[in-house]
Amino acid sequence: MELSGPDASRALIEAASPEHPSLLDPTHRMDALFGVVNIPNVVWVDEDGMIVRPPEPGWPEGRMELPDDMMAAIPELGAAPSAPAPPDGGPGQWDVLGSGQERTGYASALRDWVRNGADSVYALSPDEVVARSQPRSTDASAGAAHFELANRLWTEGDRSAAIGHFNECHRLQPDNWTYKRQAWSLLGRERVGGKYGQFVQAPVKGEEADWPFASDFTSDVVNTEIGAYYPKTL
Amino acid sequence: MIVTTLDIGPDEFAAATGWEIKPEGACKGEVCVPLGSGEFAAVAAAERLGMAIVHDAANERWSIGPETIGDRALVTAEAPELVLDDLDGEEFRLSSLRGQKVVIVSWAPY
Numbered sequence: 313m314e315l316s317g318p319d320a321s322r323a324l325i326e327a328a329s330p331e332h333p334s335l336l337d338p339t340h341r342m343d344a345l346f347g348v349v350n351i352p353n354v355v356w357v358d359e360d361g362m363i364v365r366p367p368e369p370g371w372p373e374g375r376m377e378l379p380d381d382m383m384a385a386i387p388e389l390g391a392a393p394s395a396p397a398p399p400d401g402g403p404g405q406w407d408v409l410g411s412g413q414e415r416t417g418y419a420s421a422l423r424d425w426v427r428n429g430a431d432s433v434y435a436l437s438p439d440e441v442v443a444r445s446q447p448r449s450t451d452a453s454a455g456a457a458h459f460e461l462a463n464r465l466w467t468e469g470d471r472s473a474a475i476g477h478f479n480e481c482h483r484l485q486p487d488n489w490t491y492k493r494q495a496w497s498l499l500g501r502e503r504v505g506g507k508y509g510q511f512v513q514a515p516v517k518g519e520e521a522d523w524p525f526a527s528d529f530t531s532d533v534v535n536t537e538i539g540a541y542y543p544k545t546l
Numbered sequence: 547m548i549v550t551t552l553d554i555g556p557d558e559f560a561a562a563t564g565w566e567i568k569p570e571g572a573c574k575g576e577v578c579v580p581l582g583s584g585e586f587a588a589v590a591a592a593e594r595l596g597m598a599i600v601h602d603a604a605n606e607r608w609s610i611g612p613e614t615i616g617d618r619a620l621v622t623a624e625a626p627e628l629v630l631d632d633l634d635g636e637e638f639r640l641s642s643l644r645g646q647k648v649v650i651v652s653w654a655p656y
Contacts (some may be wrong), residue, residue, distance in 0.1 A: 313654045321655050324631060333638050334628035342652045344612045344624045345564060347619025355625075356649040361641065363623045367652070412635040426647060438623035445620035453611030454598035461602050461609045464548055473605060490654065497656035504633050 313337045313351060315463045316498070321508070339463055342367075343490060344456055347446035350489040350542065351421065356416075356425060356435075364425070364435040366445040369413040369542035373420075385508045388517040395531035397453050405533045412542035421546055434546070444545070455484035459491050475524045482526060489541070496529055549588075549612045552599070556586045564626045565595060565613070575624030579615065 314320045315338045325334045331377030342348040346355055346367050354370030357363055401409075414421075425432040436444065462477035478495040485491065493513060503519075514528035533541065547562030556567035565572040571580040572591055581591055588610075592599055596614035601607075615621060628640040628650075640648070 313652055314656070322633055324655055333632060335632055337630055337640055341628060342628065342650070345628060346650075348652045350653050351654045353652045355650040355652075356646065357625045357640070357650065358644075359645050359647060361625050363620065363625050366620055372653070422649065429647075434608050441623040442616065442618055442620045445618045447617060448612065448614050448619045450596060450598055450614055453596065453614045454600055455611070457598050457600040457609035457611035460548055460611075461605075462602065464607075465602075465605065470605070473602070477602070477648070493654065493656050500656075502601065513656070 313340050313342060313348070313494065315339070315459040315467060315494060316501070319360050320501075338467075339460060340490060340494070343459075343488070347448065348490065349446055349485075349487060351493075356421075356422070358429070358435075362438065363441045364430075365545075366441050368444075368545040370418045370422070372418075373416070379508075382508050385506055386512055387504060387514065389514040389528075389530070390517045390520040390523075391531050392515060392523050392525055392528045393520055395527040396535045398531070403538055404532055405530050408533050408536050408538060410487050412544050414544060414546040417546060424468045436437075450482045452488070455481040455488065455491065458484065459488075462495070467527070479524075479526050486532075487540075492527075492532065493529065496525060499523070499525075549608050549610070550606060552589050552608055554588045559588055559591060561584070563595075563597070563610070563613070565591070567591070574613075574626065575622030577621050 314336070316467065317338070318336055323454055342353070348367045350369065352370060353367040354365070355363060355367050356365040421434045425434050429435065458477040458481035462474045462481060465477065466474035478491070480493050481488070482495070496513035497510040501510040503509070503516065504512045515523035560566045567581070567586055568578065568604040571578045572595060573579075579594055581594055589599065592610050600609045600611070600635050602609070612619070613621065625640060629637060631637055640650075
């Protein structure tokens with residue numbers, strides 16, 4: 313889910329050289345059609361084309377570590393001038409990011425479904441699938457419409473108009489992390505660059521006044537309840 | 547979906563939203579929402595399906611958001627058709643995997 317074009321993902325896909333199809337989703341169709349609001353998110357679909365688990369956070373087996381050189385490449389960051397302040401006594405960023413969904417058992421649950429199909433305890437009924445899919449309000453629909461405009465206008469080079477629509481979609485659907493991370497990463501990639509620039513999703517320290525978005529990654533994460541960033545579904 | 551006019555036909559509406567326009571109404575999977583009689587009108591269909599319409603006057607475009615009937619992202623467990631390109635620009639359809647179990651993993655390089 314990346315609007316910047318295939319080259320933003322090419323090296324990662326080629327390095328993994330997967331046997332399965334790897335597809336580009338520049339307009340976030342997975343959000344509009346399935347209700348994906350964060351990444352990584354996983355959807356299970358059976359042989360008849362029926363969803364048996366709606367989008368949910370999921371990971372492969374094995375502990376994932378950040379690359380050794382990543383943190384050193386990221387400059388000291390500030391906060392968006394209009395971002396919410398960290399709550400007194402609130403959780404830290406890593407506490408929020410590491411909470412919620414069962415990580416180590418996710419692949420085992422998937423294998424259980426592959427073996428047992430509809431008899432797997434993890435296969436949900438159609439009614440459960442619909443009920444467990446992401447809530448979608450009229451505001452969320454409007455947020456999606458603004459995101460699509462932002463995406464299109466950014467791609468066409470009308471940055472000012474695009475940023476206005478990005479901020480509006482963030483306001484209308486604040487729990488949609490792909491809308492936020494997509495927008496913030498565009499500036500990080502531009503301003504910091506290099507292999508990890510896209511992970512800079514906040515203003516560089518000292519350049520806060522030039523950050524056009526209403527908030528930033530760390531500010532929003534530390535204002536998120538434990539368990540809410542990657543909600544537990546298993 | 548982004549359009550420069552709201553005077554769009556049922557085929558374009560279906561391709562962008564996944565809601566097919568049939569005699570019984572707008573349908574996705576086994577769910578059909580009656581649209582009433584008369585000629586198809588995108589604005590009326592969008593309103594009936596709870597789709598927000600945002601107008602960017604400066605850019606002379608409208609954007610129609612996804613449906614909100616049922617207040618959930620999915621109105622049916624039947625997987626919608628997903629059509630995306632691979633790195634080489636080749637179109638891929640989710641429905642081409644019918645008959646196999648499929649795991650869709652959404653990720654991003656950020």
